[in-house]
Amino acid sequence: MDLMTMDHNHEEESDSTTKTCPMIMVFHGGHCERILWRGWVAYTVTEFVLSAIALFVLAFLYELLKFLRENLLRREARKEAERMAMELRQKSNENNSETHLAEHSEKTYWQRIFASAHIIQSLLNLVQIIVSYLLMLIFMNFNYWLCLAVVLGLGLGYFCFGWVKKDPQEGDCCP
Numbered sequence: 005m006d007l008m009t010m011d012h013n014h015e016e017e018s019d020s021t022t023k024t025c026p027m028i029m030v031f032h033g034g035h036c037e038r039i040l041w042r043g044w045v046a047y048t049v050t051e052f053v054l055s056a057i058a059l060f061v062l063a064f065l066y067e068l069l070k071f072l073r074e075n076l077l078r079r080e081a082r083k084e085a086e087r088m089a090m091e092l093r094q095k096s097n098e099n100n101s102e103t104h105l106a107e108h109s110e111k112t113y114w115q116r117i118f119a120s121a122h123i124i125q126s127l128l129n130l131v132q133i134i135v136s137y138l139l140m141l142i143f144m145n146f147n148y149w150l151c152l153a154v155v156l157g158l159g160l161g162y163f164c165f166g167w168v169k170k171d172p173q174e175g176d177c178c179p
Contacts, residue, residue, distance in 0.1 A: 025046075031146045032147060059139075067165050
């Protein structure tokens with residue numbers, strides 16, 4: 005068995021005319037590639053180029069998704085701050101005689117968990133995680149053209165969306 009072209013096909017195929025693409029376990033070029041699942045196989049150069057373009061777009065959209073999630077989070081935080089400020093102003097107008105901080109109504113844990121903004125953020129986070137793992141699995145095909153499509157899509161996406169961060173201390177990884 006050649007370890008460089010392991011097929012990982014555990015089914016016995018009696019039909020020798022079936023065209024398959026080997027799973028090469030080192031960085032390689034070429035256009036015959038099985039991408040993510042059995043149904044997505046690029047046999048021709050045209051299919052491979054279209055697949056690389058699709059992966060480029062997917063990586064670009066991944067960066068867009070990260071940008072949109074961050075903007076939604078900032079917008080929701082701004083709305084919450086404005087709501088609390090309005091409550092404080094209303095309470096202080098009611099208590100003209102004293103100038104102490106008024107108590108504001110705090111949302112309960114369950115109200116925050118089931119708020120529409122939190123549900124949307126959670127679903128978008130789930131989509132972001134799924135797409136990131138799919139991009140990682142595509143990179144693990146070790147085809148350098150597919151790797152380049154993913155890296156260039158992520159790079160262009162960051163170029164268009166990632167630089168907008170207001171706080172330079174914010175990162176994608178660690179606090």
